[in-house]
Amino acid sequence: MPRTPEQFKKLREEKRSRIMDAALELFANEGYHNTSISKIAGSADISKGLMYNYFDSKEDLITAIFEKGMSTLFEFLDPNKDGVLTTNEFDFFVNRAFDTLIKNPTYWKLYFSIMMQPVIYEMVQERYQQVIMDSLQLLLEYYEKQGVEDPMAEAMLFGALMDGIGINYLLNPEIFPLEKVKETVIEKFGHKSSA
Amino acid sequence: MPRTPEQFKKLREEKRSRIMDAALELFANEGYHNTSISKIAGSADISKGLMYNYFDSKEDLITAIFEKGMSTLFEFLDPNKDGVLTTNEFDFFVNRAFDTLIKNPTYWKLYFSIMMQPVIYEMVQERYQQVIMDSLQLLLEYYEKQGVEDPMAEAMLFGALMDGIGINYLLNPEIFPLEKVKETVIEKFGHKSSA
Amino acid sequence: MPRTPEQFKKLREEKRSRIMDAALELFANEGYHNTSISKIAGSADISKGLMYNYFDSKEDLITAIFEKGMSTLFEFLDPNKDGVLTTNEFDFFVNRAFDTLIKNPTYWKLYFSIMMQPVIYEMVQERYQQVIMDSLQLLLEYYEKQGVEDPMAEAMLFGALMDGIGINYLLNPEIFPLEKVKETVIEKFGHKSSA
Amino acid sequence: MPRTPEQFKKLREEKRSRIMDAALELFANEGYHNTSISKIAGSADISKGLMYNYFDSKEDLITAIFEKGMSTLFEFLDPNKDGVLTTNEFDFFVNRAFDTLIKNPTYWKLYFSIMMQPVIYEMVQERYQQVIMDSLQLLLEYYEKQGVEDPMAEAMLFGALMDGIGINYLLNPEIFPLEKVKETVIEKFGHKSSA
DNA sequence: CATGAATGAGATTTCATTCAT
DNA sequence: TATGAATGAAATCTCATTCAT
Incomplete structure (x- = not known):
């Protein structure tokens, strides 16, 4: 049973949000330059590569x-x-x-x-x-x-x-x-x- | 005839000041992390290595x-x-x-x-x-x-x-x-x- | 189709071994301090940066x-x-x-x-x-x-x-x-x- | 009253010895590569430049x-x-x-x-x-x-x-x-x- | 003889981004 | 969609050696 386009979109938005939340936390507390993409990905529980699928x-x-x-x-x-x-x-x-x-x-x-x-x-x-x-x-x-x-x-x-x-x-x-x-x-x- | 300690001291303080001035300008306008030691040295007109003689x-x-x-x-x-x-x-x-x-x-x-x-x-x-x-x-x-x-x-x-x-x-x-x-x-x- | 975790693990271990072998050879024959990460990477045929993915x-x-x-x-x-x-x-x-x-x-x-x-x-x-x-x-x-x-x-x-x-x-x-x-x-x- | 050549020679040998002693101590305990000329000079109580007068x-x-x-x-x-x-x-x-x-x-x-x-x-x-x-x-x-x-x-x-x-x-x-x-x-x- | 400022090459390390799978 | 290995440029820092004074 493939997901409907709406479901896909919702999933995408949720994951996007999760990444933004993790990044906000890190950017704010550690600084933009001190926060690596790796850290953000780790904190958002996704892989580094996937990050670039969303941003x-x-x-x-x-x-x-x-x-x-x-x-x-x-x-x-x-x-x-x-x-x-x-x-x-x-x-x-x-x-x-x-x-x-x-x-x-x-x-x-x-x-x-x-x-x-x-x-x-x-x-x-x-x-x-x-x-x-x-x-x-x-x-x-x-x-x-x-x-x-x-x-x-x-x-x-x-x-x-x-x-x-x-x-x-x-x-x-x-x-x-x-x-x-x-x-x-x-x-x-x-x-x-x-x- | 070597320089006297006073001469050395004066030299040091002047150059130290020059480095601080250059660094202040760059840190303020480009940000701390965006300012490399290279840039500072270049702006203060000294070599990278010398920076570390002063700081x-x-x-x-x-x-x-x-x-x-x-x-x-x-x-x-x-x-x-x-x-x-x-x-x-x-x-x-x-x-x-x-x-x-x-x-x-x-x-x-x-x-x-x-x-x-x-x-x-x-x-x-x-x-x-x-x-x-x-x-x-x-x-x-x-x-x-x-x-x-x-x-x-x-x-x-x-x-x-x-x-x-x-x-x-x-x-x-x-x-x-x-x-x-x-x-x-x-x-x-x-x-x-x-x- | 992404690699399975097992494939990743095997890959990692093999490369880790390769790096260690290259490093051992160099450390032993040229000395620890005379062996740069660059040399090791070159000898192991990887990039300098990758070294730090493994060690x-x-x-x-x-x-x-x-x-x-x-x-x-x-x-x-x-x-x-x-x-x-x-x-x-x-x-x-x-x-x-x-x-x-x-x-x-x-x-x-x-x-x-x-x-x-x-x-x-x-x-x-x-x-x-x-x-x-x-x-x-x-x-x-x-x-x-x-x-x-x-x-x-x-x-x-x-x-x-x-x-x-x-x-x-x-x-x-x-x-x-x-x-x-x-x-x-x-x-x-x-x-x-x-x- | 200028020093005699013998006195000069003796002074030289003494200083040379002092440098060697300081260097030996450091080389042995910190390692050759971890011992900088600066450290040796400091330990022998002479300037870096003078080191090169003796070695x-x-x-x-x-x-x-x-x-x-x-x-x-x-x-x-x-x-x-x-x-x-x-x-x-x-x-x-x-x-x-x-x-x-x-x-x-x-x-x-x-x-x-x-x-x-x-x-x-x-x-x-x-x-x-x-x-x-x-x-x-x-x-x-x-x-x-x-x-x-x-x-x-x-x-x-x-x-x-x-x-x-x-x-x-x-x-x-x-x-x-x-x-x-x-x-x-x-x-x-x-x-x-x-x- | 003596000083330490100055250089420049090179070392270790980090990281945004790409890419094969 | 998803992974993490891989790259390469650049950053910080060290140091033997030279040199003006």
Whole structure:
């Protein structure tokens, strides 16, 4: 009884996912250059050769992992995809951002490590710029609506803060007061019109 | 007539510096693992072998570079080394931090890239923790004196923000509004008692 | 159709053997440090890189070669593994020892060269001590049974003699009177009770 | 007051000696290839460059060390240089050989290690053959005079035994019963005519 | 005589990728 | 689809020897 094309496809996707999961774990914790294809294959329980059946190259693999994470990030910012950020949505976004940091620390470790390695950054740069620009646009309009004096500076400050929080939490998860910091962020960078 | 020990020492230090400068540039812009000893030697205009007359290993080299930067960083925070941070000194520190970001972007690129690569981070971890702990202590006492509700959260938020600003500026120096952001930082995180 | 695990195993073992043979020849005749991995690979007709698919390091390689030889040596001393040496077995051992010297001079060259190079000796020391201690024990009991005055001295003298014969034969195989020497050894160090 | 030529010469010889001593120690205990010129210079407390003022090369250095030891060895065998070995002289030789083993273990370690490393052996081979041939000649005539059945085999057996004793003592100086073994050697290989 | 900086060849080892089976 | 043997380029590091001072 041969498998149906759907079954084949599902199997393929599952295995692809398994490889990406194993690679994410290793890339994040050991570094991209310190992670050999051998290690990834071993960790995903497949042979080295098969890896190349699912990904063209090591670069293709990290790119796919990065993309998968990025594509969910923007959904948090504008869940109803109307291109507008309400104050509720802003709070929601901050909450989701902190959540994902706690739930997928490995992914965010990899994310920041990619950002900081020019050679790797180049691999994903295009996709990254796109997401960033969209987000910035939303934030800009949000702060304009809020009547902030310099919306661009405010948006960038906010973005910087979120990055900084991410990094510092990931470097010292046990001592970083994430919950308290979240409150302060919402308070200081959320509802400006009240000021 | 052989060189005097002083002559030798001077020669050594000059060349050591030259190697460190070349390596910093390359490590920061191409990444630690993408920078071969060959490239560094070529860039410093010496032979591969000579590198090892000045540094025991590639690791020794990056460690030395990191250390040199770290040792100047703490001096900004507490220039008179009295273990206490005044509001003036706080402003001074923020100003110096933004200055050094503009003047030594290469170093800070390397700094953040080290932070985000576990395998490399381990090499400098000890020295890093030491500086971080000292800085945190100063900030904690500063915010306590300022009567802030949760000094620890405030200190960490400030640290995170500075990191985030650094990263975002370095990734997009032309569009990041550094000057405006600096003012906001001093305003929001400096003189709390006045609020 | 992929190879079966059995096929892979067989392939591996054959190639492993080929590498060990090539390495033994070179190590023995050119010395461990004068034999580069390149030379071994060339002699075994494989690429340099492949060596490391079969042996973790050069040290691992020489260790494996040494071990293979050692594991057969002790079998000569106590072939029926009853922990006891009869006079017949003693004669048998001496004969086998001389035989193996003639048949595997390369191995014994390597053996003695390892013994005489502290840095290399350390690599195999543990396994060596083990075999030596077992052999000494057998010889001691043998000479005690033979009523020799100082069995320890006799056993060590015998061991020393065998080593010396090995070395001198290997250095000048054409002129060393191996056959005649063997007779004398059996006569002088074999049956003592008759004296 | 300039030094006289004699003083210069003496100073030179002393420094040469110091280098040879340092090198002997290192060659014997760490191996020829594991001992760098740097290490030797450091241990002899001179600069690397100066080394080459006293010895043309690393090879020249080990050759000189070997030669120095060899030139004293033959003196033991035939102290009055009459080309004849009496029974008294035989005993004397054995005693001196055991003495030198105890007093200069380092030299003999190096000696045996050279013998067992073909590439190094080649460097000293000529000088070695010469001494060995002379010694063999003396021993042959000695055993002929003693009326031994096969003098060549006896001489070679004796030589082999002395080598074996040396090696085994050097590998395990604390447990090798050197004194007792010496007695047995003199008894078994000295005065044959009495048998 | 004396120094140690400098070179350059070569050693060991790693690894992304290909390929025969 | 699946395996892991095989390659080859490149990386880190060592060291005998030379040379300017």
